[in-house]
Amino acid sequence: MAGGTDELGARLKAYEGQPASRAGTGKDPVNLPMIRHWCEAMGDTNPAYEGPDAIAPPTMLQAWTMGGLSGNTARTGAYDEMSALLDEAGCVSIVATDCEQEYLRPLRPGDELVFDTVIESVSGRKTTKLGTGYFVTTRTDIRVGGELVGVHRLRVLKYAPAGKPAKAPPRPRPVVNRDNAGFWEGVAGKRLLVQRCAGCGTLRHPWLPGCNACGSLDWDTVESSGEGTVYSYVVMHHPPFPAFDPPYAVGLIELAEGVRMVGNVVGVPYDKVRIGLPVRVEFRRYEDAEGALTLPVFRAADALDALGDRGAPGAPGGEV
Amino acid sequence: MGTALPPLEIPITRTLIVAGAIASRDYQDVHHDAELARQKGSPDIFMNILTTNGLVGRYVTDYFGPTAELRKVAIRLGAPNYPGDRMVLTGRIEELDDERGTATVRVVGANGIGNHVTGTVTLTFAEATVTVTLTDEADS
Structure with a gap:
């Protein structure tokens, strides 16, 4: 990461326009239990999200595409490669900074989502309060049965954390042998x-x-x-x-x-x-x-x- | 210009942060594990962007009612929401077209450190649509 020229930034630019995931599918169809958990967490009592005609809160759009603990299986080599380059440069931390969503029609229980993500842009090296790194913007098109139902744009900062690591540096260990x-x-x-x-x-x-x-x-x-x-x-x-x-x-x-x-x-x-x-x-x-x-x-x-x-x-x- | 939405104060509890992260299926450790969050340079766990997005959506639909439909939510994060803080959401209607039933609302969520979120929400209500934008001026 050191140095005046941003060689890494130039390499990262090459990933612009490449797919980050292809034909990913939601782990679950849109469903009432996940809607209810979401509404509980958000304190959202909107009656539109309950009952037989319930729609999903539109802002759940990204939640339906999340890999969760079992991971995102639709991720492409390009995205992993780009992440690995950043990791190697010490940019191991990630934080989301911008989210832009368009909702073309409400999602309803039973809808099965298919999504494609493209790496839209990668910034040059930026120094922020959190540390130095790169902003990566992805766009995800979400479809149900071929129909575009939503577009989700996410900008994240992948960065090397500033400041000291929280863990204490290791103390030397005693040499333990059979005599002692x-x-x-x-x-x-x-x-x-x-x-x-x-x-x-x-x-x-x-x-x-x-x-x-x-x-x-x-x-x-x-x-x-x-x-x-x-x-x-x-x-x-x-x-x-x-x-x-x-x-x-x-x-x-x-x-x-x-x-x-x-x-x-x-x-x-x-x-x-x-x-x-x-x-x-x-x-x-x-x-x-x-x-x-x-x-x-x-x-x-x-x-x-x-x-x-x-x-x-x-x-x-x-x-x- | 534009009508101000009544402010909504949200206590940022550890429970809200973790519940929001899990409801949005976001298992990044910085949203539930304080020790690992500190190792990554953060003083504590912090709210994920999906929860902020959900709260902004709720704030606007609380005002416009169940017939309103969100069309677009665009937010930018600033000061993180850490446990023990509180966030006050304010909003101002920037555009309102009763005939078409559309509105644009500008929204700001301020916490004890600064502006956690600024954003714009576009919605339709009844037959038409409204856009709400979150701005720094929203509470003026």
Whole structure:
């Protein structure tokens, strides 16, 4: 989409005059239940749309041609090709801007619609409040038994949305293997599990296949209380990473049980983190483009008073 | 010039937006799924053009009565109709031919952001036809 010349626009122009759908048929004949649902939605109590001589509200014209969840089977290759070109250029969103309908005769229950759509015009590249894209105008001729009963012209803007995507960029995932899988299973269940050697009873973290003290390969786990203190820390300023918002503090936390663990220090401004700061584990759930993720972080909630900082818990603590 | 139609105020509820989308068989996610609407750069779901068209048609036939027949409805959308807003439809008869029974009405639907819709409606009544146009001046 970048650049001064509008090459895409020139390619799109070639689709003007091409059919967008050929001999499409309405999924249902004109019928009273759909008329009634329409009137309920619109709050339209016009008696012309009820009873044995009912006509369909003329403004339903397009509704009878809609593909619905099962799609529009009459669509031509030309329309799909043009849409694909726009999608590839980032113009993945669509919004209707104009609708012009002519009603040549009322539609009545039982009428079976056949429609043909042509791509009437494609604009050059336009920048709008929603984003930059192209206006595409289609004209649909609607017939019943060969008789033209209505003409429907629709103009849509197919555009690349302006602004940031709403989904958070993905955080890096922990590398889970057979040696540490038990730790991450514990985290998923909001338990902080520490490995304990079954031979000599030494606690260890991070998880390893064997004991550094006695060499035993047998182990079990103990659940940590989650209480600890900041043993050391760094404040990350650079380089930035899309999922994180620097500066933020990463702590090496010494748990009450004696092992040390790396995690975010939260609930305190990054520049108020100090060695010896008391913290307590908290399990945070993150939602991002790749799904949900639970991570242990360390909250310094009690420390705020000790530091004379009356800031709200959860205020700018950095996160990893 | 021309007679003004009494205004019609329509609360833009989430229910109206979704009911209108489904009644018009429009399953585009931006008309029922707020999360996906936000991903596409919209602050919330918004009313589809088919519903706006239906409301404009209803506004004009409410005034002219059940014998009126819509001949043409041409609308342009501006400010989207988001949930929690309200839209006030106003209209002014621009042309009226009693002998032929035709009228042209200009219609404007304004919400809290601006003009959601401007348009022109042409209709016939009894033996003849009327055109209603929705304009910015309709409420003046």
